[in-house]
Amino acid sequence: MRISTNTIFEMGSGKIGDMQAAMLKTQQQISTNRRVLTPSDDPVAAAAALGVNQAMAMNDQLAVNRSNAKSALSEEESVLQSINSLLQSVKDVVVSAGSGALTDQDRQTYLTQLRSNFDELMGLANTRDSNGNYIFAGYQTSTQPFTQSATGANYNGDQGQRMLQVGTARQLSSGDSGSAVFEGGVTGNGRFVTAASTSNTGTGIVSTGSVTDLAQLTGHNYGVTFAVDATTGATTYLVTETPPPAIPATPQPYVSGQAITFGGMQFDIKGSPADGDTFSVKPSTTQSVFTTITDLIGVLSTSAVGPAGQTKLANGLATANTNIENARENISTVRTTIGTRLKEIDNLDSAGSDLKIQYTKTLNDLVGVDPVEAYSQFTQQQFTLEAARQTFMKIAGLSLFNMMN
Template identity: 55%
Template sequence: MRISTNMMFESGSTRLSEMQSSLAKVQDQISTGRRILTPADDPVAAAQALVVSQSKSANEQFAINRQNAAASLSLEESVLQSVTSLLQDVKTLVVQAGNPALDGKQRQFIATELAGIRDEMLSLANSRDGAGNYLFSGFQTNVQPFAQTATGAQYNGDQGQRMAQVGSARKMPVSDTGAAIFESAKTGNGTFVTGANPANTGTGVASTGSIANAAALTGNNYSVTFTTVPGSAPTYAVVNTTTGATLSAATPYVSGETITFDGIQFDIKGSPANGDQFTVRPSGNQSVFTSMTELVNLLNAPVNSPADQARLSMGLAAANNNAGNALDNVLTVRASVGIRLKEMETLDSQGEDVGLQYAQQLEELQGLDYTKAITELSKQKIMLEAAQQSFVKTSNLSLFNFL
């Protein structure tokens, strides 16, 4: 076999290139800290590393989602804390307005202060986040949730609750609607509401009442009508206005004595006039802005007679009840927000642990044994240097040297 000079140079050059490539690969492994630079280095481990890397990226995205969700919930909690303080102020002012020593002018001062609180609460209900989105308008984040009206405020948002994927198997609400916060407070005692006919002329005042027997409740409407005949004790009749049935007729009236029927109990104090009527109806949801507007109107109304004083007393009792129910509703939402924030902290801790596990798995699959790599680097260098020196000597050999 004839070995030409060209073949010898090509063979030597190819071998040196291979060795330089091997040396460069080891250098790249050391610089990156990774054993697998291409899938060809270890196809099985490369495939497993790809799966783990995707899971790790998803876990990191969940962490970002949780961060954004926590910021949104924290902002909502801050707004609701302010709403809570305002509702507590409302209850204080309602109690203050019930002081019999106050005159009409002083009650109007309180009404003015309450109107300011109502406007401030409306502003809080229309709060925005840092991106300019409304907090409490449901899915319609670009729509102002509340618009003031003569009777309170109108809700223009929807019932949507925005969700965020905060874990592989957990979607969490990151918002609450204005309807749920400001329009879901129950009236009365939460089961039924007592009221007085605006045409009453006596001094009777009905209490809020309570449940005597939950199993006997019907959810119907009732009326309690008084009959007062000179020379006779006043009596009252209870009628189920939903069915038209008379539950009791000509029952003697004693101020402060409990009136009980169909699982309902309450009392009426004072001296109702002939024909005065009180009503009982099931509790419903009422906007806090409607309740406050009614309260402002009540305090601005003149009190010129004992009947007016009775209406004021009963109206203030209802307003205090409504404010308390609205406060309880806001506190319930705040508790829900707090629970979600607490869960977010737990998910963050779990996410960090999972992230460490993914990082450890990737290190096991792709990580480089530096001792072994450095030894291999030294070996490759020595081999390359030896090959280069041999090639130099071999390339200088020629038959002409022996002539």
């Protein structure tokens, strides 16, 4: 069979071109550290690698979400720590202002401090994050959550908690609403709250009290009214209930400091209540810490001259002290949940890092190249290509005239 010179050149150059293309592909595999450069190289591995890449991208996005959640929670924790310190300062004022040696004028210093504390607390409650969003406004991040009012402060946000996807099947709150933080403190002992009427003229000081039988609590309002016999001077008290019970109560003899027990509740009153003095017992409710401080300012702004004035001051300070401590406990509870969330994020970060290592290994097994094998193949292809070039040059140089010589 006769082969033309043109055919020889086409076959030789085509084969050399194929060898060059194969060597170039090996070179690309080495430089990219990938065995599968196009889906056609290994369709099954390419399809599996696509799923692994998508899982890796999701894992990376979850890591970003966890980082954002950690940043937001850490900032909130820092603010709550400042608030806790501020409320401790307020408690110190309550203790110091109760001294009987102080005059009304002396207490003006504490009033100035309390007003400053109120303004500082308002600033902390309206804290913005690095993006300019209010951190305690719930979903209303562009709305200032708290504005001052005559009774404390109005909350303008909502109850929403911004959730972030921090795991494939886990969402986590990256913050807390201002209502939960600043308005979640209870009054009294958490079950009921005792209070002296502002119109009392005696020296009766009521305690916070405690629950003796949870099953007997009715959730009703009670009043304890004192009567002093004009002849004997004996003091009695009458407990009334709203709504009224089926059987009316009867007056009971009063002894200072002796426990008063009814409806599963127990408390005592010390001192000498005057005729007609009343004390209320109501179910505990939640109260804004701003309201608590405003009420405390009102207590210190009222004259405490004389026994009756000192008694009103003592009752008011005791109520404020209890409510401030309850507000601190509520904030401590929120801080505990923040710590729990941060711990969970750390655990999810650790799991995410392990998962990323596993994904990387799986992806390398699917489309990765063995460096030793690739370099060996590349060297072999270089030698083969060079040999082919030399051979083709010799064959192309042959002619009939060379054979005749």
